[in-house]
Amino acid sequence: MPLALSSTAATTSAPSPVFERFATHALLPITTRPDIVFTRGSGSWLYDHDGKRYLDFIQGWAVNSLGHCHPVMRDALAAQSGLLLNPSPAFYNEPMIALADLLSGLSGLGKVFFANSGAEANESAIKLARKWGQMHPDAAGRARHEIITFANSFHGRTLATMSASGKPGWDTIFAPQVDGFPKAALNDLASVEALIGPRTVAVMLEPIQGETGVVPATADFMKQLRALTEARGLLLIVDEVQTGCGRTGTLFHHQQAGVRADIMTLGKGIGGGVPLAAMLCRDELAVFQPGDQGGTYNGNPLMCAVGLAVMRTIAAPGFLAFVQAQSEYLSAGLLKLSATYGLEGERGAGLLRALLLGRDIGPQLVEAARELSPDGLLLNAARPNLLRFMPSLNVSRDEIDQMLTLLHGLLAKHI
Template identity: 40%
Template sequence: MAEHIQVTRSLFDEVMVPNYAPANMIPVKGEGSRVWDQEGLEYVDFAGGIAVSSLGHCHPALVSALKSQADKLWHLSNVLTNEPALRLASKLVQHTFADKVFFANSGAEANEAAFKLARRWALDVHGEAKQEIISFSKSFHGRTFFTVTVGGQASYSDGFGPKPGAVMHAEFNNLDSVKALISDRTCAVVLEPIQGEGGIIPATQEFLQGIRELCDQHNALLVMDEVQTGVGRTGKLFAYMNYNVQPDILTSAKSLGGGFPIGAMLTTDAFAKHLKVGTHGSTYGGNPLGCAVAEAVLDTVNTPEVLDGVVAKERLFRQRLEAINETYQVFSEVRGKGMLLGAVLNERYQGRARDFLLAAADHRLMALVAGANVVRFAPSLVITEQDIHDGMDRFEQAVAQVVNAG
């Protein structure tokens, strides 16, 4: 008989590596944009598992896909292919610029594959001299050693010994800073269409278009990390579609699985062919369970109803935040697009995003931060108007609590 374990928050401190500091409450159940903890207290979820739960908690289409596939096949390895993986890849190819797909388990793994592909293509076609990767300060691309080095936050990559070389960082939305670094030695420019962890900072049209032109001039690949912005998050299937600027490689994860771990790298035939048999792989990447769930996510999200709904929900979020700000004067602006928004704290509240996060939790609202000065919202793409209003009522109470505490 299985041993009964008393699960409390203190158990985390006993048995888990201390690289996280989770909240004191432990969620046990979710439905839509509501979550319940061990005490039965109900929370409104504006965090979405950090832009992951694209259809909320326990969406019927996802539950059905998972249960159905669970009775058929779980894992095969890549010695064999499987039907869900092929269906999902076909749909991703059909609805994007891409011709080919590689599946992984996370955004970091998708980015790892993208960066390796860019280097491999450059080596095959242009030789060893062409290996430099240009990324941007404040960017985030994952926690593997390669992806965290390409990411533009040294505090995440320092302290683990020698870093992968030939990686440099320009300034986001500053084309001149890229021109100063780019050369025929550059194999790729890597960016998020909206910087997520860096503070919900959208690329300008001119910047993204300029980067595309620079990449073309210098024979470099444009890699777009759409781990946080992809699969409907901005009101288009992928954020590059808002700009009409096409990447050479695109990465996706988070919303793609709606809570089930899956990542994908998308690219064209010209570049895909450089990952020949044996050059890269993933034990679980493209497993039938993950692909079956992701296919259900894609089928549900990639509809005018859901994508147009994201745009309408953004308007409601912005209206409510504006009204709160008129009363309490805490934000300088609201940045972002669709269901990826950042309320930027004004000068009086610099560095205090975490105070607003903790106050929100006091009022049973799950929110996020993006750096020390931005409160981030990344809820379900299908969150109801009622849940938005309920959540915003709670957020208003949280703002009042921080303001009144001084």
């Protein structure tokens, strides 16, 4: 006899027709999902089980950098699947080597470790910094392990990366937290300096705090933070999981401030929709010994072949200039809507942007957008008072115009 999902689930009404058709009751409930099932995607569009299409301005939370089912990804998957899937991370494979070389050349960071998710990449960065702190102890000979992070930051869902995150409430969900992550205030250098102690080894920064509502670290702050960490002998870890791989109009967002990271993490867009991430570091920081770090699927050729195709596309001449142009077009359209409806403006960089609503109607707009007919619209409310936009990096102006027109109609009904 099947078990009920929970006491709450057992008292709810009968499953929807979608649940009956697709047996989705077997999935562990970890998020509130609408009663639709997506069956295929193409570019900026998703199609559900009834054939309805949706203009997707979420793209897997900034994951599908080239949109749904881009030909270069399909071709890479097909070609590699006929050659080699997973020889084990204990051996070299060609896509692993090629992608590592490409990332090293693009970033100026000499060493690359592959992982499956941004959280794993950040976990690797934390481990590497702590290993470095063991090898470079404080004046009393004690290992340095503390990593200063920031309030409202988001670094992942492992126990260590949740502890590193400054998301409100996360300190109690799976308490006790992993210690060693004091929180500073973003764009406040004095708050960082006040937390530096003899056990501090690094500072870990998201150049733009995406999950808290697309809140950027200023260029001046990043420059000052880099100068401070260098002066105090600390590592600078830049979490580019959401902002990297062309999302903000440059390959990596911190490049826009003219600073250099000691350690950088990538995820989301690097795989364009497949599970792939990376941790990169300067050559002199490559202090892991065999057995210190690993993972069953790390650097597997199937995912690396896709990542190689994605990164070659993003790094191709003219691609990032296109992203920048589309960013300016989207920003102008959002500002026009803001002026029309008396909202509070927009912010962001590249194709990671937020429309500031000035009132807590974001979730209602997200639901209403999805229910539009004949075409739905997929939006995200990272906070109740704003909408976050993360379209594919190759989104067309026609698709931006379609989104703005649909959003215009929604705002007219809800403002």
